[in-house]
Amino acid sequence: xxxxxxxxxxxxxxxxxxxxxxxxxxxxxxxxxxxxxxxxxxxxxxxxxxxxxxxxxxxxxxxxxxxxxxxxxxxxxxxxxxxxxxxxxxxxxxxxxxxxxxxxxxxxxxxxxxxxxxxxxxxxxxxxxxxxxxxxxxxx
Numbered sequence: 001x002x003x004x005x006x007x008x009x010x011x012x013x014x015x016x017x018x019x020x021x022x023x024x025x026x027x028x029x030x031x032x033x034x035x036x037x038x039x040x041x042x043x044x045x046x047x048x049x050x051x052x053x054x055x056x057x058x059x060x061x062x063x064x065x066x067x068x069x070x071x072x073x074x075x076x077x078x079x080x081x082x083x084x085x086x087x088x089x090x091x092x093x094x095x096x097x098x099x100x101x102x103x104x105x106x107x108x109x110x111x112x113x114x115x116x117x118x119x120x121x122x123x124x125x126x127x128x129x130x131x132x133x134x135x136x137x138x139x140x
Contacts, residue, residue: 015040015121016065016092024063024133028090031060035067035075040121058082058089065092073101076134080105083136095132110135 021042024030034053036046042063047053054074062082066075072093079089095113096102112133117126 016042016063017118017120020092020118021063024090028061028063028088030063030090032058032062034058034062034064034079034089054078058085058087060087062087062089064089068094073099073104076101076105079134079136080108080140083109083138083140086138087136088138089136091134091136093132093134095130105136106132106134108136109140110137 015037025042030043031045033041033043033046034056036042036048038046038048041048047056058078059082062079064075064079066072076091076093079091082089091109093106097106112135114131114133117129118131119126
């Protein structure tokens with residue numbers, strides 16, 4: 001695996017570790033992966049970049065591991081707003097507690113900080129940032 005890419009800013013896509021997802025799936029029973037590639041979709045129903053999950057209606061129980069680049073705030077806003085409309089959205093996010101999007105939305109959800117660093121997409125090395133799961137429930 002190309003760890004040079006993983007530790008650079010050349011990608012904002014961090015594939016969810018399967019065992020991490022599986023544990024949350026037992027708890028939440030996800031219906032839709034709102035930020036997926038065909039090669040790493042975690043649910044039978046999923047939105048790819050071509051479909052643009054930001055333009056779709058999110059319903060039921062959704063899994064979201066968004067691109068971690070500058071556009072992440074739009075994904076967090078969509079997750080929060082979808083919960084206001086009745087969806088449950090479980091988000092795997094970088095724990096960037098100093099950002100505007102964290103203060104505007106994440107603190108309104110249920111925040112679960114992850115101990116240690118995740119190993120994304122089967123990489124041998126852990127991510128260079130801490131992560132958190134943020135759960136937006138209907139009416140949060």
